[in-house]
Amino acid sequence: MSPTTERIAVVGGSISGLTAALMLRDAGVEVDVYERSPQPLSGFGTGIVVQPELVRYLLEQGVELDSISVPSSSMEYVDALTGESFGSVPADWRFTSYDSIYGALYELFGPERYHTSKCLVGLNQDSDAVQLRFSDGTQAEANWLIAADGGASVVRKRLLGIEPKYAGYVTWRGVLQPGEVSDDVWNYFNDKFTYGLLNDGHLIAYPIPGRENSESPRLNFQWYWNVPEGADLDELMTDVRGIRLPTSVHNNSLNPHNLRQFHSKGERLFAPFRDLVLKASSPFVTVVADATVERMVHGRVLLIGDAAVTPRPHAAAGGAKACDDARTLAEVFTENDNLQESLQRWETRQLQQGNAYLQKVKRMASRLQHGGSFEPGNPDFAFGLPAVDEPSVVKNF
Amino acid sequence: MSPTTERIAVVGGSISGLTAALMLRDAGVEVDVYERSPQPLSGFGTGIVVQPELVRYLLEQGVELDSISVPSSSMEYVDALTGESFGSVPADWRFTSYDSIYGALYELFGPERYHTSKCLVGLNQDSDAVQLRFSDGTQAEANWLIAADGGASVVRKRLLGIEPKYAGYVTWRGVLQPGEVSDDVWNYFNDKFTYGLLNDGHLIAYPIPGRENSESPRLNFQWYWNVPEGADLDELMTDVRGIRLPTSVHNNSLNPHNLRQFHSKGERLFAPFRDLVLKASSPFVTVVADATVERMVHGRVLLIGDAAVTPRPHAAAGGAKACDDARTLAEVFTENDNLQESLQRWETRQLQQGNAYLQKVKRMASRLQHGGSFEPGNPDFAFGLPAVDEPSVVKNF
Numbered sequence: 061m062s063p064t065t066e067r068i069a070v071v072g073g074s075i076s077g078l079t080a081a082l083m084l085r086d087a088g089v090e091v092d093v094y095e096r097s098p099q100p101l102s103g104f105g106t107g108i109v110v111q112p113e114l115v116r117y118l119l120e121q122g123v124e125l126d127s128i129s130v131p132s133s134s135m136e137y138v139d140a141l142t143g144e145s146f147g148s149v150p151a152d153w154r155f156t157s158y159d160s161i162y163g164a165l166y167e168l169f170g171p172e173r174y175h176t177s178k179c180l181v182g183l184n185q186d187s188d189a190v191q192l193r194f195s196d197g198t199q200a201e202a203n204w205l206i207a208a209d210g211g212a213s214v215v216r217k218r219l220l221g222i223e224p225k226y227a228g229y230v231t232w233r234g235v236l237q238p239g240e241v242s243d244d245v246w247n248y249f250n251d252k253f254t255y256g257l258l259n260d261g262h263l264i265a266y267p268i269p270g271r272e273n274s275e276s277p278r279l280n281f282q283w284y285w286n287v288p289e290g291a292d293l294d295e296l297m298t299d300v301r302g303i304r305l306p307t308s309v310h311n312n313s314l315n316p317h318n319l320r321q322f323h324s325k326g327e328r329l330f331a332p333f334r335d336l337v338l339k340a341s342s343p344f345v346t347v348v349a350d351a352t353v354e355r356m357v358h359g360r361v362l363l364i365g366d367a368a369v370t371p372r373p374h375a376a377a378g379g380a381k382a383c384d385d386a387r388t389l390a391e392v393f394t395e396n397d398n399l400q401e402s403l404q405r406w407e408t409r410q411l412q413q414g415n416a417y418l419q420k421v422k423r424m425a426s427r428l429q430h431g432g433s434f435e436p437g438n439p440d441f442a443f444g445l446p447a448v449d450e451p452s453v454v455k456n457f
Numbered sequence: 458m459s460p461t462t463e464r465i466a467v468v469g470g471s472i473s474g475l476t477a478a479l480m481l482r483d484a485g486v487e488v489d490v491y492e493r494s495p496q497p498l499s500g501f502g503t504g505i506v507v508q509p510e511l512v513r514y515l516l517e518q519g520v521e522l523d524s525i526s527v528p529s530s531s532m533e534y535v536d537a538l539t540g541e542s543f544g545s546v547p548a549d550w551r552f553t554s555y556d557s558i559y560g561a562l563y564e565l566f567g568p569e570r571y572h573t574s575k576c577l578v579g580l581n582q583d584s585d586a587v588q589l590r591f592s593d594g595t596q597a598e599a600n601w602l603i604a605a606d607g608g609a610s611v612v613r614k615r616l617l618g619i620e621p622k623y624a625g626y627v628t629w630r631g632v633l634q635p636g637e638v639s640d641d642v643w644n645y646f647n648d649k650f651t652y653g654l655l656n657d658g659h660l661i662a663y664p665i666p667g668r669e670n671s672e673s674p675r676l677n678f679q680w681y682w683n684v685p686e687g688a689d690l691d692e693l694m695t696d697v698r699g700i701r702l703p704t705s706v707h708n709n710s711l712n713p714h715n716l717r718q719f720h721s722k723g724e725r726l727f728a729p730f731r732d733l734v735l736k737a738s739s740p741f742v743t744v745v746a747d748a749t750v751e752r753m754v755h756g757r758v759l760l761i762g763d764a765a766v767t768p769r770p771h772a773a774a775g776g777a778k779a780c781d782d783a784r785t786l787a788e789v790f791t792e793n794d795n796l797q798e799s800l801q802r803w804e805t806r807q808l809q810q811g812n813a814y815l816q817k818v819k820r821m822a823s824r825l826q827h828g829g830s831f832e833p834g835n836p837d838f839a840f841g842l843p844a845v846d847e848p849s850v851v852k853n854f
Contacts, residue, residue, distance in 0.1 A: 096699050179699025181712060182692040193692070195699040197713025218688040291615040295579040295590070302493050302576025302592040315578060316594025 068393070069094060069192060069202035071180050071215055074101060075158075076365035076382030077208030078165040079117050083390035085169075093169070094192065094200065096179035096209075100166055103158025104310070104344060105235030107268040107280035109253065110154040111380035111444055117387065118164050128164055129154040130267050130277045133251050137436045140256030140263050143330040147436030153253060153443070157268040157280070161379070180214045185360045205361045206389065208382070211349060212307055213367035219358050224349030224370050229261065229429055230296065231348055231373070232283040232322055234340025235268070238276040241335050248332040249279050256333050259431035261285050263333055281336045282373075283326075284348070286429055296345065311342035318345070348372045350422070352415055356385075356407045364389055369414030374424040376443040381417055384445065385410050409448055416446040465790070466491060466589060466599035468577050468612055471498060472555075473762035473779030474605030475562040476514050480787035482566075490566070491589065491597065493576035493606075497563055500555025501707065501741060502632030504665040504677035506650065507551040508777035508841055514784065515561050525561055526551040527664050527674045530648050534833045537653030537660050540727040544833030550650060550840070554665040554677070558776070577611045580758070587757045602758045603786065605779070608746060609704055610764035616755050621746030621767050626658065626826055627693065628745055628770070629680040629719055631737025632665070635673040638732050645729040646676050653730050656828035658682050660730055678733045679770075680723075681745070683826055694744065708739035715742070745769045747819070749812055753782075753804045761786055766811030771821040773840040778814055781842065782807050806845055813843040 068084055070077045073095030081091045095101070108114065110129050119125065132153045137146040166174070182193040183205065190205040207215035211224050238246075248254075249265045256263030265281035287293045298304045299313040309318075322345075326337030337343070351370040356363045365382025388410060392402045424441050427434045434441065465481055467474045470492030478488045492498070505511065507526050516522065529550045534543040563571070579590040580602065587602040604612035608621050635643075645651075646662045653660030662678035684690045695701045696710040706715075719742075723734030734740070748767040753760045762779025785807060789799045821838050824831045831838065 179695075181695045181699065181714075182688065193714055195695055195697050195712050197697075197717070199714075217691065221687055290618055291579065294614065298576075298578045298592055300592050300594075302578065315592050317578075317590055317596075320594070 066090070066203045067092070067201075068204045068206060069190065069200060070206045070208055071192070072207065072209035072213075072367065073097075073166075073174055073176075074208065074210060075114075075161055075165060075379055076386040077206070078162070078169050079383045080206050080208060080364065080386035080390050081173075082117060082165065082169055083387060084393060085173075087390065087394035089393065091173060092200070092202070093174045094178035094180065094194070095174060095176050096195075098177045100171075100174075100176070101158075101162055103162065104233070104342070105268070105278065105280055106158040106233060107235075107266060108156050108158060108161065108379055109266070109376035109443055110156050111377045113377075113380035113384040113387070113445065114161065115156075116383070118161070118168075121168060123164055125154060127273050128160040128269060129156040130269055131155075131251065132253055132266065134253075135436070136252050136254040137434065138254060138256055138330070140258050140329055140333050143332075146257065146434075149437035151253065153266075155253075155266050155268050159271065160269050160273075180209065183215065183218060183361070190360045203360065204393075206386075207361060207363045207367045208365055208386065209367050211351065211366040211370040213363070215361060216351070216353065216363060216367055219361060220353060222351055222353060224351040226289050226293070227348040227350055227372050227425065228289070229284050229286045229348050229425075230293070230345050232285065232337075232343050232345050234281055234336060234343035236279040236281075236336060236340055238270075238278065240339050240341070241279065245332045245335045246279070249336075250277075255428075255434070256283075256329070257428070257431070257434060260429075262428045263329075263336075265333070265336060279336065281333075281340070283337065284429060293347070297347065306347075308344060308346040311344045314344065319343070348425075350418060352418060353411075356411060357403050362389060362403070364410075369411070369418055371414070371418045371421050372425055374421045374428060375417065375441070377417060377445045380445055381414055384413070413445060413448045416448065420446055463487070463600045464489070464598075465601045465603060466587065466597060467603045467605055468589070469604065469606035469610075469764065470494075470563075470571055470573075471605065471607060472511075472558055472562060472776055473783040474603070475559070475566050476780045477603050477605060477761065477783035477787050478570075479514060479562065479566055480784060481790060482570075484787065484791035486790065488570060489597070489599070490571045491575035491577065491591070492571065492573050493592075495574045497568075497571075497573070498555075498559055500559065501630070501739070502665070502675065502677055503555040503630060504632075504663060505553050505555060505558065505776055506663070506773035506840055507553050508774045510774075510777035510781040510784070510842065511558065512553075513780070515558070515565075518565060520561050522551060524670050525557040525666060526553040527666055528552075528648065529650055529663065531650075532833070533649050533651040534831065535651060535653055535727070537655050537726055537730050540729075543654065543831075546834035548650065550663075552650075552663050552665050556668065557666050557670075577606065580612065580615060582757045600757065601790075603783075604758060604760045604764045605762050605783065606764050608748065608763040608767040610760070612758060613748070613750065613760060613764055616758060617750060619748055619750060621748040623686050623690070624745040624747055624769050624822065625686070626681050626683045626745050626822075627690070627742050629682065629734075629740050629742050631678055631733060631740035633676040633678075633733060633737055635667075635675065637736050637738070638676065642729045642732045643676070646733075647674075652825075652831070653680075653726070654825070654828070654831060657826075659825045660726075660733075662730070662733060676733065678730075678737070680734065681826060690744070693742065703744075705741060705743040708741045711741065716740070745822075747815060749815060750808075753808060754800050759786060759800070761807075766808070766815055768811070768815045768818050769822055771818045771825060772814065772838070774814060774842045777842055778811055781810070810842060810845045813845065817843055
C-alpha cells in the first residue's frame with residue numbers, strides 16, 4: 061500500500077492506541093486518534109511492571125528508562141495476615157505507572173490529531189472505508205479503523221456483541237505519596253514486588269515513579285477481593301449517585317459504606333499491608349473481567365490490545381501485549397505489499413499470543429485468589445508474554 | 458397486627474409507592490418513603506389514560522377528576538402514513554398526566570417522610586425487620602419493606618436477580634404545548650385517543666391537562682419503533698456523553714444524530730403526526746421491557762406494581778395495576794388479623810391480575826408493532842385491567 065493515500069482512525073487514545081498511531085504517523089500515514097474522555101487520560105496512580113514491549117517505542121525515541129521507572133531487586137511472597145515469609149527471589153524488574161507511559165506517548169503524539177470527547181457509538185464499513193459515529197452527533201471516515209478502545213470496547217461490542225465476562229473478583233487500587241506511610245513501611249515495600257497472599261484474594265504492592273519525574277517515588281498496591289456476581293457485586297459497583305457502573309467506581313463517587321468495608325477489612329491485615337489500605341487517600345475499585353475474540357481482523361476494522369483479548373492482570377503484561385499488537389500491526393501496514401495476507405498472519409500470531417497469555421493469567425488467578433500453592437519463582441507464574449510458535453511476518457517479530 | 462407498633466418503608470416514591478404510603482399512614486402506620494431522585498419526580502409530560510384504580514385514592518380524598526384530567530369522546534384508528542381512517546368508536550376516556558397524578562399524591566403525602574436522594578443499593582432481612590442500605594452510605598430499618606421501585610427495581614434485582622427483558626421496541630415520547638401546533642392539528646387530535654397504525658411500529662396521541670391545572674391542555678404522543686437488540690439499540694440508547702443508559706435517554710442528553718433520525722423518519726408521516734414529531738420541543742426515548750416474578754411476598758419484602766410485574770404499555774392500565782397492588786396491600790395490612798395468610802391470598806390475586814394483564818399487552822403489541830389486524834373497538838384490546846377469578850381478601854376487592 062501507499063501510506064500517504066490511506067487514512068487510519070484509531071479509536072481509543074490510551075497506551076496501545078497511541079503506540080499504533082505514533083508508529084503509523086512516523087511512517088507517513090494520516091492518523092487520527094478518537095478518545096472518549098474529555099481530556100487526556102489519567103491512570104489514578106496505577107502501577108505497571110515494565111515489559112520490553114511496553115516501552116520499546118519510547119526507548120527508540122530516546123526516552124530514558126530511568127526517567128519513567130524505578131528499579132527493584134526482588135520478589136517477596138508473604139502471608140498478608142501474619143507477615144510470615146514464604147520466600148524471596150531476586151528480580152530486577154522496573155516499575156512504572158500508567159501516567160508515566162501514557163504521558164510520554166501523548167507528549168510525542170501531541171494534541172493536534174488527538175480528538176477528545178469523541179465517544180464512538182456506531183460504525184459501518186464498505187469496501188473502501190469505515191464510517192464512525194460519535195455520541196456528540198459528529199461523524200468521521202477513514203480507510204481503516206484500529207480499535208484500541210480497551211476491555212469495554214464499543215467496537216467489539218458493536219461488531220460481535222462481546223462484552224468482558226466477570227472473573228469473579230474485583231481489585232481495590234490505591235497509591236501512597238511519600239510521607240503518607242512510615243519509613244518502616246516504605247522500606248518494607250521499596251525495591252521489590254511484594255505478594256501479600258491470603259486464603260481468599262491477595263494483595264500486591266510495589267513502588268512507582270512520582271507524579272512528575274522529579275518527584276519522589278510512590279507506593280502502589282492492589283487488593284483483589286472475591287465478590288460473587290449478583291447482589292454483592294452490584295452493591296459494590298453502585299456509586300454514590302445510585303448508578304451501577306460497569307467497570308470502575310472512582311474514589312470521589314464511592315458509596316461511603318463500601319469504603320468503610322474496605323477500611324474495616326484492612327484492619328485485619330499484617331501491619332505494612334494494613335497501613336497501605338488505611339492510609340491511601342483515594343482508593344478505588346475495578347472489576348476484573350476477561351474476553352477474547354475469534355478474529356482481530358474484521359474487514360477494515362482491526363481490534364488490538366484489550367479490545368481484542370482482554371486478560372485479567374497477574375502476569376503484568378497486558379499493556380505489553382497491547383503494545384505488541386499495536387507495533388506489529390503498524391509494521392504490517394507500513395512494510396508489506398500484500399496487506400491482506402499479512403493481516404491474516406498478524407492476526408494468527410497475535411491471537412495465539414493473546415490467548416496463551418489469557419490462559420496463563422487465568423491459571424495464576426486460580427491459585428492467587430483461592431489460597432492455592434504459589435511457589436516463589438515458579439516459572440509458570442513469571443511475568444511477561446508467553447512465547448509463540450507463529451513465524452514473524454515482519455522484521456521485528 | 459397493631460398498626461402503631463410497625464414501621465413500614467416504601468422504596469420508590471412514584472404513584473404506587475405514594476398510594477401505598479398514604480393509605481398506610483391514614484390507617485396509623487409509621488411510613489417512610491425512600492426515593493432515589495434528588496427532588497420530587499417529573500413525568501416529562503407523559504400522558505396516562507385514567508382507569509378507576511389509578512385515581513380511586515385521590516377521588517376519596519375529594520380531588521375533582523376535572524381538575525386533573527381532560528375528556529374524550531372517541532377512539533380513532535388511522536393509517537399514520539396516508540391518514541386513511543380504519544374506523545372510529547365512541548369512548549369517554551379521561552386523560553391525565555403523570556405529573557397531575559403524582560403531584561396530587563405528593564401534595565397529600567408531603568415532604569416530611571418523603572426522603573429524596575435515597576437510592577437503595579442493598580438490603581437484608583431477619584425475622585423482625587428489614588435493613589436498607591442507600592448509595593450515600595446511610596441505612597434505615599423497618600418491619601416491612603414495600604418495594605415500589607418500578608420496572609428497574611433494585612429490590613427485585615437484589616432478591617431475585619430479575620431485570621426487565623427488552624420487548625424489541627422503544628418509544629419516543631413528546632408533548633406539544635398550546636400554540637405549538639396549528640388549530641387544524643390540535644382539532645385532529647383533541648377530544649380523542651388516536652392510533653396511528655403502521656406496518657412497522659405505531660403511534661398514539663391524545664390530549665392531557667396543562668402543566669398547571671389552570672393552563673390549557675397539551676397534546677402528548679408516543680411513537681413506538683421496532684429496534685433490534687444489539688448494536689442498533691445500544692447506539693440509540695447511548696447518550697451524548699457516551700453512556701449506554703438502561704431505560705431512558707432524556708432530551709437534553711440525546712445524541713444529536715438520533716434526534717436527526719427521529720425527525721427525518723417523522724417527515725414521512727401523515728401531516729398531523731408529522732407535526733407532532735417535528736414540533737415537539739423535548740422528545741425523549743425509552744425502551745419497552747417486561748418482567749414478571751413468581752412471588753410478590755418475600756419474607757418481609759413485598760413487591761408491588763412494576764417492581765413485581767412490569768408490563769409494556771398498550772392497555773393503559775400499568776399505573777392502575779400498580780395502584781391496585783398498593784391499595785389492596787395497604788388494606789391487607791390494616792384490616793386483617795391473620796397477616797401471613799392474607800398476604801398469600803393478596804399475592805395470588807395480584808399476581809394473577811398482573812400476569813393476565815402482561816399477556817394481554819403482549820398480544821396487543823404483537824399486532825400493533827407489526828402491522829397486524831387491530832380492529833376498532835375489539836374488546837380483546839380494550840384498555841383496563843383484566844377480570845380475575847380470585848376471591849377478595851378484603852372489603853374493597
